[in-house]
Structure formats: structure tokens, C-alpha cells
Amino acid sequence: MTRQRVLVVGGGMAGVSLGCELAREHDVVLIEAERSLAVHSTGRSAALFLAGYGPAVVRELTQRSEAEFVRLSMLPGVPAPLTPRGGLFTAWDESSAAALAALVAARPTMTTLSADQARVLCPMLRADGMIACAFDADARDIDVSALHSYYAGVLRQRGGQIATGARLVGADRIKSQWQARTSDGRRWVADVVVNAAGAWGDEVAELCAGAGYGLSPRRRTVVIARSPRPIPADWPVVADAAESWYFKPEGGALLLSPCDETEVPPGDVKPDPLDVASVLERVNAVTRLGLRSVRTSWAGLRTFAPDRAPVVGPHPNEPALFSFVGQGGYGIQMAPALAQVGAELFRTGSLTDAVLAAAIDPRRTQTALEH
Structure with missing residues (x-):
């Protein structure tokens, strides 16, 4: 060429x-x-x-990327781009349960758990209200x-x-x-x-x-919140299967998102205080974390065809x-x-x-x- x-x-x-x-x-x-x-x-x-996130073409490209991530992790002087995390996907209503069933059917690495087993992985989950859950050991953090x-x-x-x-x-x-x-x-x-x-x-x-x-740029909000309870660094990412919230440990605190997709013009986007308050409310409703204090928050753009x-x-x-x-x-x-x-x-x-x-x-x- x-x-x-x-x-x-x-x-x-x-x-x-x-x-x-x-x-x-x-x-x-x-x-x-x-x-x-x-x-x-x-x-x-x-x-x-x-690997099970997104439409079919995205899942295919994500799975193809894994070998390259592994190759990069073996290069001298290059920090490992992937580190183990694990993903605990939960359902608290019928729509979430349907989304979780579809996710489990599409991902052979996902294992269905009982609510008690889920609370072993994340003890702060509430004892009542969860109707289904599954664990994906393949979920990892990306540097x-x-x-x-x-x-x-x-x-x-x-x-x-x-x-x-x-x-x-x-x-x-x-x-x-x-x-x-x-x-x-x-x-x-x-x-x-x-x-x-x-x-x-x-x-x-x-x-x-x-x-x-x-193209449609969409705002996504991320919050770092403090909890009066300890946040172990080895918790998995915990998410609602219908993508209305997720959280994971971050530097002794908790990183969480309301999974918002608000259409906005391109620019330097800022978090909406209502979205920040919303995710605290949603996570508090399904956990005993008692989140009240926000250390910081930000928003980024996710742009879709x-x-x-x-x-x-x-x-x-x-x-x-x-x-x-x-x-x-x-x-x-x-x-x-x-x-x-x-x-x-x-x-x-x-x-x-x-x-x-x-x-x-x-x-x-x-x-x-x-x-």
C-alpha cells in the first residue's frame, strides 16, 4: 500500500x-x-x-480485544491494563429480572446465585427485596x-x-x-x-x-461517595441488571453511577445535581451503606450512532x-x-x-x- x-x-x-x-x-x-x-x-x-455488555457487534469486538489486553500486560514497562474485579448483577423488580435472565443466557461465564451467596460477595446488600442475581467472574477493571x-x-x-x-x-x-x-x-x-x-x-x-x-452525545454521571461503613477493596462491581445504577470500590470510598444517558451537545459536560442525588438514593435503597457524603462527581460523554x-x-x-x-x-x-x-x-x-x-x-x- x-x-x-x-x-x-x-x-x-x-x-x-x-x-x-x-x-x-x-x-x-x-x-x-x-x-x-x-x-x-x-x-x-x-x-x-x-464481555457481555452492549449490542452483538460490541460484544464481538470486546471478546476479540481480550487477547490484545493480555499481550499488553506481558510487555515490559507496561502496566497491566486489566485487573480482576468480578461483576455481581442483581434484580430487584421484574424488568431487572428479565434483563438479568437475558444476560445470563448470553454469557457462559455468568453463574446464577442465591441472595445469600450475593451477600457473601457484598455484605452491605439488603437482605430483602432482591429477586435474582448472578455473578460474572470475567468482569475486570481497565486501567x-x-x-x-x-x-x-x-x-x-x-x-x-x-x-x-x-x-x-x-x-x-x-x-x-x-x-x-x-x-x-x-x-x-x-x-x-x-x-x-x-x-x-x-x-x-x-x-x-x-x-x-x-451521532448522539449522552452524558454519563460518576460519583465518588463516602460511607460510614468500611468499603473493602475486593468487592465486585455491583449493578442493577436493567442498568439503573452500579457501584464499585474506589480508593476506600465508593464509585457509583446512575447509568444516565441524557442527550447533550458536545462540550465540557458537568454532572446534574439531580443525577447525583438519584444514584445515592437508588444505591441506599438496596444496601445498608448509608451514603450521604459526596467526595467528588463528574460527567463524561458517550456518543452513540x-x-x-x-x-x-x-x-x-x-x-x-x-x-x-x-x-x-x-x-x-x-x-x-x-x-x-x-x-x-x-x-x-x-x-x-x-x-x-x-x-x-x-x-x-x-x-x-x-x-
């Missing part, structure tokens, strides 16, 4: 992982609008590796910072450049080349632009190709704009495999897995918008 100049827009996990893969064969420059990398979604992620740093470091080792404080403000296709301009006054020439701009993915697509993908699958490949209106957006709430756990898939599509224009290719094809988003 002819060596090309590639301009990657976006310095989160999507941009650095695909940029790292492309730098094997191409001259890569990554531009990030903020003064540092991984400010919005990646830097605010409380990521877990949950997001270590994974992102690894990709950014290897991107530089392979000759790639990273420029921060450089928001894309213009891009023209002139004589088979991109002439791009950034907010700091710099100009960039590239053969291909890679749109890895996360919540700003539609803005970049409209700037370069005149049409977005129908209409069908919640990633959007990977040439833009339907402009083949020299390569789409790598729509990772939603799954971008960290499927990052290794998705970057490899993206690089294969970039290199060959096709995938050997036709089902996967159709599931992530950007053309499907244009069809959805037309209807």
Missing part, C-alpha cells in the same frame, strides 16, 4: 489507538482540540471490561490511563506526531489532498483525514463531507474522510480490536468478516438519516 499522510482528528482512545495502528505504514499526525489528550470521554471513563498512554507512546515511537490545542476549523479537498486549518493558525496537508472526534464527530464530518452520521454500533470506514460522501466514531459507552473495552479492524479497513478497503463489516459500515447511518 502506498504510504500516505494521515491527519487524525481527536486525541481520545479512538484517535490514539487507530493512529498507533496506522503509523506502522503511514505518516500520521494527530490533532487534539484541547490542551491535553483524553480530556472528555476517555479521561472521565470508569471503564470496566464486560484507562495506562492503555491510552501506551497507544500514544507507540504512536510517537513509530514516527507519529501529536499536536494539542489544535481544533479543526477548516478542511478543503484540493488536487487530491486535504488542506486543513486549526484554531491555532497552523495548516496541515494530508491525503486522508481520520475522524476520531468522538462527540464532535458529526461536526468534523459536516466540515469535511457536508453530512454527519446522526442511532443503532449504538461503531461507525468505521470511508464516509459515504467523501472516501478520503475515514470515519472512526460512535464508540458509545464501549470504546475502551473494545479499543484494541476496533483499532485493528479500522486499520485493516483503511489498508484494504474491506474485511474478511462480512457481518462485522456491515455492522460498522458508515453507509448504514446515511440510510437511517434518510428515513
Whole structure:
């Protein structure tokens, strides 16, 4: 394949992982609008590796990523990106019980437990009200910072450049080349632009190709709360199977989320106090933790395509704009495999897995918008 100049827009996990893969064969420059990398979604992620989480294509990519996570953990000087945690999924009403049954049916690593067995794993769960539960020993924590740093470091080792404080403000296709301009006054020439701009993915697509993908940025709230009771570091992540809350230990306190998905414009999102109060109420209702005091809270962006699958490949209106957006709430756990898939599509224009290719094809988003 002819060596090309590639301009990657976006310095989160999507941009650095695909940029790292492309730098094997191409001259890569990554531009990030903020003064540092991984400010919005990646830097605010409380990521877990949950192989049974998300739609079918996400589960496939997550499972494919596991081997790469294992390989990275064996590299000298690279912190292990995955550490054991375990996941305890609970049901407190009929809708949660139905969601849990579907989850257990789809995940051979999940084991159905009694309420008493669940309380062995997390003794602070209330003794009454739980109608079903299951444990997934395969659930693990992801060291997001270590994974992102690894990709950014290897991107530089392979000759790639990273420029921060450089928001894309213009891009023209002139004589088979991109002439791009950034907010700091710099100009960039590239053969291909890679749109890895996360919540700003539609803005970049409209700037370069005149049409977005129908992306929807959604706010997700995370809270660190204190409890008057001890929080053992070896508790599993505990979640409502219907995804209305989850919590896990974090530095002697508790990290918890109401699993909110409030549609918001791209930007520096802040937590809504109502969401913070809501998750404390929900977790207190099913535990004896007595959460009252919030140490800190924040919010991040999870950006979904209409069908919640990633959007990977040439833009339907402009083949020299390569789409790598729509990772939603799954971008960290499927990052290794998705970057490899993206690089294969970039290199060959096709995938050997036709089902996967159709599931992530950007053309499907244009069809959805037309209807």
C-alpha cells in the first residue's frame, strides 16, 4: 500500500489507538482540540471490561480485544491494563429480572446465585427485596490511563506526531489532498483525514463531507461517595441488571453511577445535581451503606450512532474522510480490536468478516438519516 499522510482528528482512545495502528505504514499526525489528550470521554471513563455488555457487534469486538489486553500486560514497562474485579448483577423488580435472565443466557461465564451467596460477595446488600442475581467472574477493571498512554507512546515511537490545542476549523479537498486549518493558525496537508472526534464527530464530518452520521452525545454521571461503613477493596462491581445504577470500590470510598444517558451537545459536560442525588438514593435503597457524603462527581460523554454500533470506514460522501466514531459507552473495552479492524479497513478497503463489516459500515447511518 502506498504510504500516505494521515491527519487524525481527536486525541481520545479512538484517535490514539487507530493512529498507533496506522503509523506502522503511514505518516500520521494527530490533532487534539484541547490542551491535553483524553480530556472528555476517555479521561472521565470508569471503564470496566464486560464481555457481555452492549449490542452483538460490541460484544464481538470486546471478546476479540481480550487477547490484545493480555499481550499488553506481558510487555515490559507496561502496566497491566486489566485487573480482576468480578461483576455481581442483581434484580430487584421484574424488568431487572428479565434483563438479568437475558444476560445470563448470553454469557457462559455468568453463574446464577442465591441472595445469600450475593451477600457473601457484598455484605452491605439488603437482605430483602432482591429477586435474582448472578455473578460474572470475567468482569475486570481497565486501567484507562495506562492503555491510552501506551497507544500514544507507540504512536510517537513509530514516527507519529501529536499536536494539542489544535481544533479543526477548516478542511478543503484540493488536487487530491486535504488542506486543513486549526484554531491555532497552523495548516496541515494530508491525503486522508481520520475522524476520531468522538462527540464532535458529526461536526468534523459536516466540515469535511457536508453530512454527519446522526451521532448522539449522552452524558454519563460518576460519583465518588463516602460511607460510614468500611468499603473493602475486593468487592465486585455491583449493578442493577436493567442498568439503573452500579457501584464499585474506589480508593476506600465508593464509585457509583446512575447509568444516565441524557442527550447533550458536545462540550465540557458537568454532572446534574439531580443525577447525583438519584444514584445515592437508588444505591441506599438496596444496601445498608448509608451514603450521604459526596467526595467528588463528574460527567463524561458517550456518543452513540442511532443503532449504538461503531461507525468505521470511508464516509459515504467523501472516501478520503475515514470515519472512526460512535464508540458509545464501549470504546475502551473494545479499543484494541476496533483499532485493528479500522486499520485493516483503511489498508484494504474491506474485511474478511462480512457481518462485522456491515455492522460498522458508515453507509448504514446515511440510510437511517434518510428515513
